[in-house]
Amino acid sequence: MKLSTRGRYGIKAMLDLALNSQEGQVSLKSIAERQDISENYLEQLFAMLRKNGLVKSVRGAQGGYMLATSPDNITVGSVLRSLEGSLAPVECVSEDSTNVCDRANACVTRLVWKKIRDRVNEVVDSITLQDLVNEVKKMNEDNGYMYYI
Amino acid sequence: MKLSTRGRYGIKAMLDLALNSQEGQVSLKSIAERQDISENYLEQLFAMLRKNGLVKSVRGAQGGYMLATSPDNITVGSVLRSLEGSLAPVECVSEDSTNVCDRANACVTRLVWKKIRDRVNEVVDSITLQDLVNEVKKMNEDNGYMYYI
C-alpha cells in the first residue's frame, strides 16, 4: 500500500511551487535542486500535472512552471491522483474502473476496499496546498529556518 | 497505493476460513479451490499468518488450518498488516520504522502521510472477520445463494 516516488515527489514539488511561484514561473531545475529530485524525472511528473490542469507552463528561456490556480484550490488528493492514478487499494473499486468483476455487487471483501478508498480520498481531499504552506510558515516562525520537504 | 495479491487473497482466505472452520481445520487445497488461488502461493501466505498468530495449523493427513481465535477478535487490519507489512503510504511513517530521515520532525509532507496512515489503520482495524461473516449471511438470506469473494 505504498505510494510511489511519483506521488511523493509530486507533493514536494507542488509545495515548492506554492512557496516559490508567487512572483512568476519557477524552473524545474531549481525545484530539482532544492528538493533533490532528478530534473529529467520531474519533467515527466509535470507533464502529468499539466495535463490534469494543476500547473501552467511558460516555455523558452526564463520559462518554468507555476500553479494553475491558488494553493487553496489544489488538494493533496488531486495531486496524488494525477500522478498515481486512483488511490483505491484494489482495481475493482477505482472510481473510473471498467475492471469490475461480474460478482462485484455480491462481493463482501469489495465493501472493505470501498471503505478504505473512501477514507483515503477523504483525508487527501481535505488537505490543500495552502494548508501545507501554512504549516511551513508556522514551522519557520517556530524554528527560524526553512524546512518543508 | 494498491494492495498486492497477498492482502487481497489473505482476506478472502481468512473469510473462507471463518465460514468453514467452525467444525475443525480446513485444508489449503479446499480454500484454494473455492477461492481460485494457487495452493502453493497460499502456503506462503498462511506461513505468515501463522507466524503472526492469526491461524493455527494441524499437520498430516486430514490436517489443515483454522482461525487462532474467534472471528470477532481478528481485524481486517491485522490480516493485511501480517501479509503486506505496514499500511503506511510512505516508509518514514511506518509504525515500526527505523527508516526515518533526519529532517522528519520538521517535515510538512510527513504530516500528510501520517494522516493517511492513521485513517487507513482506523478503517481496517474497525472491521472484524465477524463483520464480514455477518455481511455474507445477510447477502445469502437476501439472495438465496452463496457469494463472498
Add this chain to the structure above:
DNA sequence: TGAAATCTGAGTAAATTACTTGGAATTAGG
C-alpha cells in the same frame, strides 16, 4: 544567435510481485 528552458518518446537497470518447483516432515486411515 545562443543559451535556457519546456516538451516528447524511447530505452533500461533494479526491484518487486506472483507465483512455481522440489522436497522434507508429519499424521490419519486402511
Add this chain to the structure above:
DNA sequence: CCTAATTCCAAGTAATTTACTCAGATTTCA
C-alpha cells in the same frame, strides 16, 4: 506398517513495475 494427504520450508523464476536516463525537438528571452 504403509500410503496418501497434508503442512512446512527454501529456492528459483518470469513478468511487471518503478524510477529513472538519454536524445533530441521546440520555444523564447536576452
